[in-house]
Amino acid sequence: MNTVDTVSKTVVINRDVLSEKKRRAAELRQQFTERGILVVNLVSSPGSGKTSLLEATAKCWQGQHKMAVLVGDLATERDAERLRPLVPVEQLTTGGACHLELSLVEKGLAKLPLDDVEFLFIENIGNLVCPASHDLAEHLRVSVLSTTEGDDKPGKYPKMYRTSDALVITKTDLLPYVPFSTEDAIADARTIQPELSAFELCSLTGDGVSQWCDFLVQARRRTVCIPAA
Amino acid sequence: MHEKSLVQSLLKQVEAIMREHHAVSVQAVTVEIGPLSGVESLLVEDAFSELLLNSQIGRPSLNIQAVDLTIRCRDCEQASSSPGLTLKCQLCGSNKVQITHGDEFRLMDVSLQIPAESENSVT
Numbered sequence: 001m002n003t004v005d006t007v008s009k010t011v012v013i014n015r016d017v018l019s020e021k022k023r024r025a026a027e028l029r030q031q032f033t034e035r036g037i038l039v040v041n042l043v044s045s046p047g048s049g050k051t052s053l054l055e056a057t058a059k060c061w062q063g064q065h066k067m068a069v070l071v072g073d074l075a076t077e078r079d080a081e082r083l084r085p086l087v088p089v090e091q092l093t094t095g096g097a098c099h100l101e102l103s104l105v106e107k108g109l110a111k112l113p114l115d116d117v118e119f120l121f122i123e124n125i126g127n128l129v130c131p132a133s134h135d136l137a138e139h140l141r142v143s144v145l146s147t148t149e150g151d152d153k154p155g156k157y158p159k160m161y162r163t164s165d166a167l168v169i170t171k172t173d174l175l176p177y178v179p180f181s182t183e184d185a186i187a188d189a190r191t192i193q194p195e196l197s198a199f200e201l202c203s204l205t206g207d208g209v210s211q212w213c214d215f216l217v218q219a220r221r222r223t224v225c226i227p228a229a
Numbered sequence: 230m231h232e233k234s235l236v237q238s239l240l241k242q243v244e245a246i247m248r249e250h251h252a253v254s255v256q257a258v259t260v261e262i263g264p265l266s267g268v269e270s271l272l273v274e275d276a277f278s279e280l281l282l283n284s285q286i287g288r289p290s291l292n293i294q295a296v297d298l299t300i301r302c303r304d305c306e307q308a309s310s311s312p313g314l315t316l317k318c319q320l321c322g323s324n325k326v327q328i329t330h331g332d333e334f335r336l337m338d339v340s341l342q343i344p345a346e347s348e349n350s351v352t
């Protein structure tokens with residue numbers, strides 16, 4: 001049996017474990033920026049109303065702005081089926097994984113028509129922990145929080161709120177019936193991320209939806225290269 | 230449980246380092262995990278043990294170094310350590326702070342076993 005004389009050697013690396021994925025995400029984000037597409041990553045716990053928010057956004061913009069959606073789910077195409085009559089949509093089924101990764105997003109993008117699209121939404125898996133660690137090439141990360149959840153949630157999931165650019169509080173029509181303070185929730189989130197933009201709305205009635213949509217239009221003007229008309 | 234996917238990324242990097250240095254095995258991998266990284270050390274250890282079974286890097290030990298949370302205040306411009314997970318300047322009380330350490334999951338170093346003859350050929 002051949003034996004090889006070996007020696008020990010320690011190689012110093014000191015590098016972010018996700019550095020390669022972050023580099024790929026930054027490249028893809030730059031491509032979206034140059035194409036004039038604002039990418040918005042919606043994150044929340046399950047049932048906060050992400051799909052309803054996207055339906056309300058599509059209805060608000062009908063004929064004005066073109067959007068497309070990548071929908072992440074563990075199983076089923078139910079959310080994609082809800083959105084398909086309104087906007088181009090591609091389902092990303094993770095088969096149980098608790099978050100979306102860039103490779104899944106890239107796979108979905110290959111099938112999604114993006115001609116003339118101004119806004120691409122990524123509806124992430126309902127989970128306030130794991131999606132916070134993954135850059136999906138978004139320009140904006142938006143946390144969605146419903147009034148049926150605790151208004152102390154931001155402080156309990158600090159990384160998600162710290163890495164978010166905006167907070168959308170949904171289901172405001174239920175405020176008379178639930179012990180939820182929108183002021184407390186926004187204040188809690190801003191102790192973690194002082195520059196967080198905040199919106200209160202009801203996707204079913206449409207209350208507050210136009211302010212959210214205006215915010216996105218302004219964010220697109222500020223963030224991406226708008227192609228000349 | 231996203232630690233599995235993070236550890237997959239970690240092992241890919243270690244495999245690349247192993248190839249680069251023509252190593253015959255990896256003896257130890259050291260990572261740094263901050264309290265605000267969203268990464269749980271115990272789950273990283275579990276994922277590391279599980280994923281090693283399908284890896285080419287042998288059976289290295291995993292050393293996890295904990296990192297203190299430190300912040301820099303945007304108002305008073307001072308740096309301070311933050312007890313617990315509080316994101317508030319310990320000197321002036323402002324919450325306009327930037328995290329300088331504590332949200333990282335970093336590969337720090339890798340201990341390799343390399344052929345003696347190639348030690349001088351790899352810089």
